[in-house]
Amino acid sequence: MRDGTLPTGDFGQRLRHLRARAGLSQEALSHAAGVSVRALADMERGRTRGPQRRTVQMLAEALGLDDDEAASLEKSAALGRPRPRTATGPAAPSALALPRDIQDFTARVPALARLLELAQDIEPSRPVVTVVTGQPGLGKTAFAVHAAHRLTPYFPDGQFALDLHGMDPEPTTPRDALARLLGAMGVTDAAIPVGTDDRAGLWRSMVGGRRVLLLLDNAVDESQVAPLLPGTGPSLTLVTSRHSLAGLESVHRCDLALLRREEAVELLTRIIGPDRVRAEAQAARDLADLCGYLPLAVRIAGQRLLSRPHERLGKLVARLAAEGRRLDGLQAGSLRVRAAFALSYRQLPPESRTFLRRASLAAGADFSPETGALLADLSYDDAVARAEELTDAGLLQSDAAAERYRFHDLLKLYAAEQVAAEDGPVIRDAALDRTARWMLRRATAAALHFDVEHARTSPYGDPDPDGAPTGREEARAWLEAERAQWLAALRRAHDSGHHRQVLDTAEAMHWFSDLNQHWEQWVEVFQRSADSARALGSGQEEAVHLNYLAWAYNLCVHDPHTALTTADAALVAARDCGDGLQEGWALGYGAGALHRLGRTEEAHARLREAARCLTSQDSPQARLAELTILNSLGSLLRQAGRTAEALDIHRRSERICREGIPGRPEELIALYHAVARQQIGNDLAALGRWTEAEPSLRQALAAFEAAQMPAWAGPARLDLGLVLRATGHPEARETLLAARDALAALSNPRRSEATTALAALEEAAARSIN
Structure with a gap:
């Protein structure tokens, strides 16, 4: 191949080489291929590393490539395309x-x-x-x-x-x-x-x-x-x-406007068939009039007729007109739409009516049969049957992939009105309280699957052990799917003074929250739990949950100012009750906020104070907290150019891991040890001690791979590749290529660092040949 000397994986370099070979400017290639100049520039600079197949085909044609060259260009583009996630849940x-x-x-x-x-x-x-x-x-x-x-x-x-x-x-x-x-x-x-x-x-x-x-x-x-x-x-x-x-x-x-009368009749015809409409043409027109030519109302009326193939259109017209005269106006539309809702609702069996109106109390955009069953006080199987019946009637919409249901907005408003009219505040509050208690018990039990200090192998405390999530994957799927429900339950418990329940749920969520830092809801969760601790007069728990809240402000909503204020409040609460562990965490969270605010020296000072505070304690929790603080401190010191100090700090972290922490799983300590080894390897590399850095980084990478943690293994592989390049090791190119591909699959910003390192390696190899 004419361009075979180019690395097959680097799409940008190949494209730039092929364009130069063809004697084309970016503007000329843009015009010939129908691809924007900006898009071309992004490809050649490596900002866009995996254009779609159709784009590559257009470029290949414009460049006059033969079949082999076109296939090679497509292969290099494919390497840069994002890869599908590997999670076991729905893609x-x-x-x-x-x-x-x-x-x-x-x-x-x-x-x-x-x-x-x-x-x-x-x-x-x-x-x-x-x-x-x-x-x-x-x-x-x-x-x-x-x-x-x-x-x-x-x-x-x-x-x-x-x-x-x-x-x-x-x-x-x-x-x-x-x-x-x-x-x-x-x-x-x-x-x-x-x-x-x-x-x-x-x-x-x-x-x-x-x-x-x-x-x-x-x-x-x-x-x-x-x-x-x-x-x-x-x-x-x-x-x-x-x-x-x-x-x-x-x-x-x-x-969009209302349908014309003939369009409304045509929609009705498509739903129930032309024979019935031809047989009662005037009734069809009257029905369109009563529906106000609104597509939603016509569809509801049509669905009702479809489910009753022998019912005359005239009968529906008469009943709809009578219902309309009795109803007041609908704030979201016309009187006739309200009448269509009411008539469909009145024709339902009592249990289905109850299910429909109570389901409108569910939080979020959709709900599970589980939630519907709790609100309507039905069994799970009965709730599924009612939900399917309502879906067939066009009153609910079912999810294509999961067993979940949703309302149209107008129907949800109507159903909520029926709760007020038929159930009243006492029954409504009882339904919400019943659902909230159940949801918080299930959420607490599910979240404990992720708590390394209280790991559960059985659904301890779950309100329905037989139907409870049985492992981490099932627990995570439930917590994510029902996020709106259990968060609404937490609010209700907090607002109604059930503070112990709020604290128990938030405490159980604490480890699970680390897996979902992108959820901004953690600020609300831990704000409410801190308030509940204060209401109960528990200073120690207030310190704990203020620390969780400082974490959420730091990492979930990126508000370092409020994070610092919250960490300071946690520090006061911890010192007031004499809790050294929470004092150390508060100093650490405050340091993180100071670092984000650019107050580096103050951050260093707080981290050192946190380390001293935690070192003086003997508990396993203090040792884990100390490891986190030491690794953070060393990383900041290296970034500030104080690498020798950083190495001493990370050596200290490694010694703690080697000594072990009683009562903590070996696999957990192994991960902390791997982090320390990675930091030590980077410290040694920053000091130019390349041959010493290599084994530490290899050990860290092996540990991350064994734990199946690709998000940690990718950066560690890059760190190793950089060290191997510096020593001229023959594995350098292979390691950097693997790191680049892994980081690209994760869309990790360090992928550009890997690409630059590879380019420098190729350039050095070319110079040595010449």
């Missing part, structure tokens, strides 16, 4: 797949035609955004989903759908939305950046240059949507919202 891409299209979709022909024109004329460097707006019940989501399916052939690089929950009390934050989008692109949880801006930057870099279709459903405002929009590339984004989102600039707008 993120399936969770963001387009919802199922509605086969009986009707009308909206001009709006669909306009979107098809936009997709056909889209420019390679200018993404298109269309905002679909209109009143509730107009079928904005149905239109956007139908349009997305029609547009799929124009966007072969991916189609993603994300519900932003704009009508919920707590809409999806841009930060969480970006995490889900990055997950759908194959980025693992550990590799997703911490800050919203960094997540947005990574998202835009990954979709730039790709033909991607993005559906953002149920947006609340411009600030929620803007960070999610691609910045460059031939993508198309559909945004649905009840609000106009007038602050979004350079977007196309599609304002």
